Amino acid sequence: MNTQQQPVRTLKRVPRSPGYWQDVWRRFRRKLFPMLGLAFIGFLVIVAVFAPAIAGTKPVVCEYKGTLYFPALGYLNTTWENPIFRVDKFRGVYPENLTKNDPKAWAVWPLVYQDPYRRVRANEWPGLPAAEPLMPPDRYHLFGTDPAGVDVFAKMVHGTRTALVVGFISMGIAAIIGITLGAIAGYFGGWIDSLVSRLIEVVMCIPTLILILALIAVVERPTIWHMMAIIGFTGWTGIARLTRGEFLRLRNTEFVLAAISLGIRRPTIIFRHVLPNAMAPVLVPITFGIAAAILIEASLSFLGFGAPPPNPSWGTILDAGRANLSKWWLVTFPGVAILFTVLSYNLVGEGLQEATDPRLRDGRA
Amino acid sequence: MVSYLLRRSLIGIVTLTLITMLIYTLIRNMPGDATTLAMSEMTDRAIKQEQIERMKAAYGLNNSIPVGYSIWLKNLFQFDMGSSISKHRPVSDLIMERIGPTLLLSITSLVLTFGLSIPFGLYASARAGKGDEQVLSLGLYILYSLPSFVAALFLQYLLAVRLNLLPLFGMTSDQYLSMTPMQKTWDLFIHSVMPVACYTYGSLAYYTRFIRANMEEVVRQDYIRTALAKGVPPRRVLIHHAFRNTMIPLVTMIGLVLPSLLSGSVIIEQIFAWPGMGRLFFESIRERDYPTIMGLTLIFSALTLLGQLLSDILYAVVDPRVNYE
Numbered sequence: 001m002n003t004q005q006q007p008v009r010t011l012k013r014v015p016r017s018p019g020y021w022q023d024v025w026r027r028f029r030r031k032l033f034p035m036l037g038l039a040f041i042g043f044l045v046i047v048a049v050f051a052p053a054i055a056g057t058k059p060v061v062c063e064y065k066g067t068l069y070f071p072a073l074g075y076l077n078t079t080w081e082n083p084i085f086r087v088d089k090f091r092g093v094y095p096e097n098l099t100k101n102d103p104k105a106w107a108v109w110p111l112v113y114q115d116p117y118r119r120v121r122a123n124e125w126p127g128l129p130a131a132e133p134l135m136p137p138d139r140y141h142l143f144g145t146d147p148a149g150v151d152v153f154a155k156m157v158h159g160t161r162t163a164l165v166v167g168f169i170s171m172g173i174a175a176i177i178g179i180t181l182g183a184i185a186g187y188f189g190g191w192i193d194s195l196v197s198r199l200i201e202v203v204m205c206i207p208t209l210i211l212i213l214a215l216i217a218v219v220e221r222p223t224i225w226h227m228m229a230i231i232g233f234t235g236w237t238g239i240a241r242l243t244r245g246e247f248l249r250l251r252n253t254e255f256v257l258a259a260i261s262l263g264i265r266r267p268t269i270i271f272r273h274v275l276p277n278a279m280a281p282v283l284v285p286i287t288f289g290i291a292a293a294i295l296i297e298a299s300l301s302f303l304g305f306g307a308p309p310p311n312p313s314w315g316t317i318l319d320a321g322r323a324n325l326s327k328w329w330l331v332t333f334p335g336v337a338i339l340f341t342v343l344s345y346n347l348v349g350e351g352l353q354e355a356t357d358p359r360l361r362d363g364r365a
Numbered sequence: 366m367v368s369y370l371l372r373r374s375l376i377g378i379v380t381l382t383l384i385t386m387l388i389y390t391l392i393r394n395m396p397g398d399a400t401t402l403a404m405s406e407m408t409d410r411a412i413k414q415e416q417i418e419r420m421k422a423a424y425g426l427n428n429s430i431p432v433g434y435s436i437w438l439k440n441l442f443q444f445d446m447g448s449s450i451s452k453h454r455p456v457s458d459l460i461m462e463r464i465g466p467t468l469l470l471s472i473t474s475l476v477l478t479f480g481l482s483i484p485f486g487l488y489a490s491a492r493a494g495k496g497d498e499q500v501l502s503l504g505l506y507i508l509y510s511l512p513s514f515v516a517a518l519f520l521q522y523l524l525a526v527r528l529n530l531l532p533l534f535g536m537t538s539d540q541y542l543s544m545t546p547m548q549k550t551w552d553l554f555i556h557s558v559m560p561v562a563c564y565t566y567g568s569l570a571y572y573t574r575f576i577r578a579n580m581e582e583v584v585r586q587d588y589i590r591t592a593l594a595k596g597v598p599p600r601r602v603l604i605h606h607a608f609r610n611t612m613i614p615l616v617t618m619i620g621l622v623l624p625s626l627l628s629g630s631v632i633i634e635q636i637f638a639w640p641g642m643g644r645l646f647f648e649s650i651r652e653r654d655y656p657t658i659m660g661l662t663l664i665f666s667a668l669t670l671l672g673q674l675l676s677d678i679l680y681a682v683v684d685p686r687v688n689y690e
Contacts, residue, residue: 033503198376198379198380198383201380202380202383202384202387204669205380205384205665205666205669205670206384206387206388206662206665206666207624207628207665207669209631209632210628210631210646210661210662210665213631213646213647213650214388214391214392214395214650214658215391217392217395217650217653218391218394218395218396220396291510295512298512298514299512299514299632302514302632303631303632303635303647318514318515318518321518322518322636325518325521325522325525325526325533326522326526328522331515331518331519331522332519335515335518335519338512338515339507339510339511339512339515342510342511342512343506343507343510346506346509346510347506
């Protein structure tokens with residue numbers, strides 16, 4: 001035992017009490033599975049961002065005729081690929097043309113030389129055999145090839161971007177609509193509330209897939225952006241209902257009364273004072289919604305209603321797998337990818353739910 | 366109660382009108398209509414044009430959207446949902462024909478779901494925190510996240526292509542009509558194994574988790590502790606004291622299941638070429654067959670509203686504290 005008492009010299013610093021979000025994060029962090037889900041989503045984000053450097057046929061960096069270029073960015077946006085390569089008639093094939101046109105050229109290549117949009121020809125890359133349709137996985141085609149001879153691994157890597165972007169953008173749209181409508185309905189109540197509630201009921205009563213199919217059929221040539229908008233415009237009801245409930249609960253609390261008596265304008269009260277307090281529970285249906293949006297995109301692509309063919313999407317690979325059932329690699333890889341992605345988002349949503357639910361919190365923490 | 370029902374029904378009718386108006390406007394705005402698709406095989410241009418005009422007039426495609434909608438509504442009040450443009454038959458006949466196969470899938474699946482999820486859920490809450498419970502819960506969670514079309518493809522690959530145990534798709538074999546009743550039943554059975562499995566596993570996982578979550582809340586109540594303290598056997602506490610109180614949310618869920626009984630699943634019926642309601646809807650969207658789309662939308666939304674009403678009423682029945690007066 002330490003008998004030698006130290007005289008108190010300085011006042012002990014009182015740690016700042018954790019804020020609400022810190023508290024939620026502290027609870028969230030303790031659970032293993034939600035953290036694993038979050039880690040997997042992080043992994044997907046990395047794959048999606050670096051997709052052109054993981055699988056592609058365009059150099060990540062190259063020096064050509066004395067200038068540095070980044071042709072791989074063309075996978076993210078076609079206009080980011082320098083027009084000089086089109087002028088010099090590369091036609092998408094870089095290794096051969098680079099050295100032919102400029103002997104001093106050098107390049108840093110993606111990890112896997114395969115293209116998500118076209119099949120590679122023989123010796124395009126030294127020693128690379130020509131891609132045949134429906135080849136089983138081997139050392140050149142890690143996940144095999146699809147009916148058009150396109151590498152499935154490259155398609156999967158680039159399809160990650162589609163899956164993530166669809167999830168975030170469509171739920172972003174849904175969240176904006178749902179939170180705004182729910183906040184207005186819950187805060188004002190009265191006839192505004194019953195109007196919004198009726199609208200929610202109308203949208204909820206039509207089965208989602210049916211409404212989406214009908215909306216997609218209206219668009220002449222649906223692109224991935226149309227799909228995201230449609231998924232967003234049909235998926236906001238759950239968020240709106242929850243936001244409305246939270247606002248109903250919060251609008252009679254003291255801090256709102258204080259804000260009103262201070263003469264703060266209504267939009268400021270709604271969005272600056274009440275919304276941050278309602279946000280955490282609302283994140284839960286948003287997280288589950290991202291999982292649902294990814295599922296809907298995959299099932300639409302699977303039904304043949306998805307984005308046009310050149311867009312790499314996990315659902316399109318599955319659709320090819322359905323027509324060639326004996327080719328197991330066309331079903332297994334995208335199927336497992338969709339499963340893990342949806343599972344991760346569900347686990348994160350569940351973790352958030354447990355971390356923000358006051359009933360579960362009081363009993364345990 | 367009567368005034369509550371009346372008010373709910375009135376609101377329901379307004380909602381239904383809004384939904385059908387919305388869907389009618391949507392489908393009339395789709396590019397192309399049923400006639401362009403039906404006539405695309407014809408070669409003679411003059412005849413084609415004349416035919417298209419005749420068809421358009423016959424099916425009311427020349428009317429403006431408000432006029433067309435009010436005609437559809439008027440016919441509906443005479444119990445006439447119109448007739449399909451692409452299939453040349455009354456919509457009500459088509460729907461009657463497709464209801465059977467969908468009900469075969471959905472009712473089997475419903476019975477399986479509730480028959481299995483209640484024991485699973487009780488087992489999971491009885492063994493909470495133990496090894497086997499965690500394996501069961503994780504397995505169910507993975508099943509819950511597995512998209513049905515992925516599961517369907519895996520099953521097709523494994524059971525039909527690889528092992529050749531079950532037929533790949535369809536509801537009956539080609540020689541179905543010449544079979545004896547026993548063979549017919551068997552034929553239907555082996556064809557429905559995979560669709561029913563795909564239909565069931567997701568909701569099975571969902572309801573098991575639902576029951577377990579509700580049980581978890583109930584077992585923390587004081588009266589459970591009291592029951593255990595006075596020496597009631599744990600199993601009896603679980604079933605008699607705890608589970609009966611989780612029935613309240615469960616019963617209200619049953620009302621919400623109602624619409625999915627009839628609507629079927631577009632994707633599963635499409636993969637297994639099952640001639641049900643979901644497939645009918647998918648076909649009619651592709652063929653721009655608007656009387657059929659309207660009929661199906663009406664049925665689905667009416668059932669959804671009815672299901673919500675039913676679940677609210679059931680709520681008052683099972684929980685005497687709830688009162689709608």
